[in-house]
Amino acid sequence: MHVKILGAAAGGGLPQWNCGCQNCADARSGEIAGMSQSSVAVSADGRDWVVLNASPDIREQLRLSGLHPPSRRGSPVRAVVLTNGDIDHIAGLLTLRESTPFQIHATAATLAILEQPVFRVLNPALVGKQAIRPDDPFEPLAGLRLTAFAVPGKVPLFLEEGEVKTDLLGEQTIGLRIDCGGRVMFYIPGCAAVTPDLRDRVGGADLLLFDGTVWSDDEMTRTGTGVKTGGRMGHISMAGPDGSLAAFDGLNLARRVYIHINNTNPVLRPGSQERARVGAAGWEIARDGQEILL
Ligand code: MLT
Ligand code: MN
Ligand code: ZN
Secondary structure: OEEEEEEOEOOOOEOOOOOOOHHHHHHHHOOOOOEOEOEEEEEOOOOOEEEEOOOOOHHHHHHHOOOOOOOOOOOOEEEEEOOOOOHHHHHHHHHHOOOOOEEEEEOHHHHHHOOOHHHHHOOOOOEEEEEOOOOOOEEEEOOEEEEEEEOOEOOOHHHOOOOOOOOEOOOOOEEEEEEEOOEEEEEEOOOOOOOHHHHHHHOOOOEEEEEOOEOOOOHHHHOOOOOOOOHHHOOOEOOOOOOHHHHOOOOOOOOEEEEOEOOOOHHHOOOOHHHHHHHHOOEEEOOOOOEEEO
């Protein structure tokens, strides 16, 4: 299985257009590497690819990752699979509008969001929509078997109303298991909590790509960038007793990599103590352009 990290950042990217936090400033000056928004590509043969989440940065991501047209018109991207309806995961579909066929796979709840008129720009004669049912495997490409499962999360920001539940287990937020040639990876870019079921499910995998949005729940306040907690955004923290470092501690995983990293996260600073703690716990921090062969 071939895996390419197209974008390792959370929504907003690094630097984010309106953010003057230390990480964003350092990314602008070149002190730390910038990162584009949340997307991963997988392939069984290195020729045809499935893109997991279509980020607003997809145009540059496809250019930089070598996913180029094989002929005068066309693309090696044969399918796009969505894990939720957030802007950082669906807006890139609008870039894929120039009359090349591919399939979109998403839950019924996420497909309903794509019913908004602007998405009619994707010609239905060329771009098919397939409903994903949790725990019902599908093969978007021969040799790649995907199984979706519900993970705790919330509705997209633009559908929030009244009191927002952040631990919904349903079709709003899914994780993906990908089986290919006997190898197994999990892709879970958004997750509000690690339940015992989730821990059991991912145990033994060759690769876990997991929600690394924030280090601490109060990170936005700490960095003076906002007031929302990680939990309110539907993202588990890395640190703390309920964090992902603790939740996956001791679990058998050949490789564990944080992705969907918010620009405020101190692990993005190479010399930080948070980065050292994550590394000591066996975690890697994904970077744009990273390629993994399983
Ligand atoms: C998230 O992961 O929390 C979202 O991408 C936030 C957003 O839509 O900007
Ligand atoms: Mn996001
Ligand atoms: Zn920032």
